[in-house]
Amino acid sequence: MKKIKGFIAAAFMGVSFFGLASCGEEENQLYIYNWTYYTPDEVLRDFEKEFNCKVKVDYYASNEEMYAKLRAGAKGYDIVVPSQDYCSIMIEQGMFQPLDQSKMTNKGHINPKCFEMAAYDSGMNYCVPYYLGMAxxxxxxxxxxxxxxxxxxxxxxxxxxxxxxxxxxxxxxxxxxxxxxxxxxxxxxxxxxxxxxxxxxxxxxxxxxxxxxxxxxxxxxxxxxxxxxxxxxxxxxxxxxxxxxxxxxxxIPEEGGPSYMDSMCILKDSKHAALANEFVNYIHRPEVYAKFLDAFHFPCFVNPDAEAFITTKPMYKAEMMxxxxxxxxxxxxxxxxxxxxxxxxxxx
Missing domain, CATH: 3.40.190.10 (Periplasmic binding protein-like II)
Structure with missing residues (x-):
């Protein structure tokens, strides 16, 4: 995920920022480490209401920044959203805990092509696709x-x-x-x-x-x-x-090119794994995922069923990818x- 410009930034300004020192261990708290401006505030607030919790978000600008911080010993985060190459590295290094498959009731909404592409975790044992993009x-x-x-x-x-x-x-x-x-x-x-x-x-x-x-x-x-x-x-x-x-x-030319897939993963030392699993699954309710797509004018590739709920015109067609x-x-x-x-x- 690259930097998102001003036309969508305003939609996210209500999201909480937090320093690592403030990461408590309250059972009704969820701590997400994510790309800058990557989850609409509306989605976070709706999740809080439904699950009677508080979601706090800390941001990074690159996979390298995220990875370095975690390897240096940063604690307190529950969910992280790395791209495919770092998913592969972090799985190999044992940095994630397995997903609770009994909670992944929305798995069927995810495009099967995503699982085919994600050879590093094709069974969705550790990583749930969040967004697929291409230049x-x-x-x-x-x-x-x-x-x-x-x-x-x-x-x-x-x-x-x-x-x-x-x-x-x-x-x-x-x-x-x-x-x-x-x-x-x-x-x-x-x-x-x-x-x-x-x-x-x-x-x-x-x-x-x-x-x-x-x-x-x-x-x-x-x-x-x-x-x-x-x-x-x-x-x-x-x-x-x-x-x-x-x-x-x-x-995007028919000959294709490089693509990236950011995925939601639960860190091995997460203190709120049950709530984290709920959040990962929640995002893929089609009506919820549509709010994410609407905020960015993104095409509907990862969760095709969300297309029925989107209200904005995507910047380009999903099939281009x-x-x-x-x-x-x-x-x-x-x-x-x-x-x-x-x-x-x-x-x-």
Whole structure:
């Protein structure tokens, strides 16, 4: 989960922040460690009323921050929401306790594709999918030439030269190049990675202004960037909602690319595991999950039954993510990506 911009932040300002020192052991308290602005306040307050409890939330901005804090000995949290690679690592290191399957009555609402993708925990023993997302392509329809190609190779189009950007994220950019070439986004094959690097340098980079992980949303909204690779919420969050339809064409190419899945997990030393299991299950009531989707204008992939309850228009269609491949933890092979990425970023 990446940073969410201002257009949704107001919906979450009522959520409680707490320091680790205030984590008590009251039975009617639940302590969640989650991504910034990732659970609507309305959902938390409704849960409190139904289960006669208090929910307190502490936030992190990256998997690395969350993991480092827990490994350093932070205590008191019940639920954490890591992405797939960290789910895999934390399961292996014994950081989670098994879910109470008798409480998972809403499991049937979860898209079976999520279980297929989550090979690290396909039986949902430790992790319940919360949200599946992908980076895609945003085209400024008021600036773009007509009849552009709806694939990753749109970045080869000279008509966008000087007005295009891709993320400063090696797994995303190289993953898209690998997908374009017909390879797995988690490839560690030296020859395939070399071809992906060459494809980026020869075909995409010449048209780019820069690699930009976050600021591209503002530049898109101002009209400086006409073509951006990145998460939809970064662009939609900078463009007024009444201008979305006329300004933004967001799509995820059919060739797919890297995706991420954030999941709810109960920490091994949770003091309120019974309540934590109730919360994990509660989120997947379709009418509850719809409130989460509405707050972000997210597509309905993880819990398809929630679609009947959503009241806002999603930023893009859920089926666009059908060909996504979860980014896996590739261990020491990450050095290969780091080295190639430095060549991509700094080669003239």
């Amino acid at each position: 895609g392509i945003s085209v400024n329809k008021t600036k773009a030439p007509k009849d552009y190609e709806r694939s990753w190779n749109i970045f080869s189009d000279k008509n966008f030269a000087g007005h295009a950007t891709m993320m400063d994220d090696m797994r995303e950019v190289m993953g898209d190049a690998l997908a374009t070439l017909g390879y797995n986004v988690n490839s560690i094959d030296d020859a395939e990675l070399a071809k992906a690097k060459d494809h980026i340098l020869k075909n995409w980079k010449p048209n780019l202004v820069k690699f930009d992980a976050e600021g591209f949303g503002k530049s898109f909204a101002s009209g400086d960037f006409w073509l951006c690779q990145g998460y939809a919420e970064v662009v939609f969050g900078e463009v007024p909602e009444d201008k979305w339809d006329e300004t933004i064409d967001f799509f 059908n060909n996504g491949v979860l980014k896996e933890d590739i261990g020491n092979n990450l050095d290969k990506y780091n080295n190639l990425w430095q060549e991509i970023r700094f080669e003239e």
